[in-house]
Amino acid sequence: MGSNWCYKLCSSPLFPSSFSSSSIPRRVIFSVCPPPRSVLSASHHIVSSEFTWDDVFNFQTHQPVRSDLSGFVEKVKLCNRNCEKQCEFHPFVIEGHVVGYVHHGFANHLREYQDVFTFPRNTSCGSHLGCHIELHPKLTTSEDRTKAVGDVVACLGEELIPGIRNELYPVTSSFGAPSFFSLERAAAPYFGIKAYGVHMNGYVQRGNQKYLWIGKRSKVKPTYPGKLDHLVAGGLPHGIPCGENLVKECEEEAGIPRSIASQAKAVGAVSYLDIDGYRFKRDVLFCYDLELPEDFVPENEDGEVESFKLVPVTHVANIISSTQFFKENCNLVIIDFLFRHGYIKPEELGYLKLLQSLRSGDCT
Secondary structure (H helix, E strand, C coil): CCCCCCCCCCCCCCCCCCCCHHHCCCCCCCCCCCCCCCCECCCCCECCCCCCHHHHHHHHHCCCCCCCCHHHHHHHHHCCCCHHHHHHEEEEEECCEEEEEEEHHHHHHHCCCCCCEECCCCCCCCCCCCCCEEECCCCCCHHHHHHHHHHHHHHHHHHHCCCCCCCEEEECCCCCCCCCEEEEHHHHHHHCCEEEEEEEEEEEEECCEEEEEEEEECCCCCCCCCCEECCEEEECCCCCCHHHHHHHHHHHHHCCCHHHHCCCEEEEEEEEEEEECCEEEEEEEEEEEEECCCCCCCCCCCCCEEEEEEEEHHHHHHHHHHECCECHHHHHHHHHHHHHCCCCCCCCCCHHHHHHHCECCCCC
16 A cells, blocks of 8 residues: 555554554555545545545545544534424324334325325324325225235335335334235335335454445446445335345345355344434344355445445544445444454543434334
């Protein structure tokens, strides 16, 4: 590694005072390049989505590294915006269970489909708007509901619900509860249903130092193109258990064989509530750790990842704290990893508040 990759880090367990290029595994080679173009905002945060791996490894030449937890706090807040606007949403109720929340503006579009949606006028379900939303009583089976709501989503089209994936999510009142019907994944936040995913930290232990395999998303992905991502992550579709879905995603996204992927350890979950216009994301991400062999090199199989790099955990922490390079919800899962592996310690100011904030959503 050339002199361009020079680290001036604060002296704390998370931000060590020195970093040597010799600590990088020899099989992982990063090219030395001239100082990257500026991607700094006025607030000195690196925010542009147009960045390269060289920018990732050289960003510290542009700004000092934070020695506190405030950068992590900011990333958690990015996943929990506008919670005070929950009063703008109608409860979505099926068989007496609140399964989602629909913004009153989006609900106006649903009123046109009177054979699918009804709007009983009462506040028994906690509505601040005088009514809630139900499915038409004639839709009694999961199959009928899935088709009827799916037809409405198709009619509303990409203009209102962009990024249709033809992938179904179960609509339930809580994880593991019976599914009332299945809903197009892209429509999930517009109906405010709970969505679940699996996110895996793939790491390598070399000596007393850990490294994380980090992916850079394809620039042609409809969501978060070019952002940094976990080695493996994916939504949890209808009808597949978490563990099996993780093994499937491991093979598709990183070429990890079942014999290795099945060794991933479930280590908990993070959650968040995020409101953005008509969208209400109520997501729960199941977290996994997988220690990988030193000689393993991931290979993407589905075209969704541009490339992978093996990065020291301390450097990943600095990237999260000081940039917006990562896909937003990935920050939460990696911060959770930093807690569990001792990179964030109780002596640091704000420790418990940050830890609690990783589960700001409803983990049910």
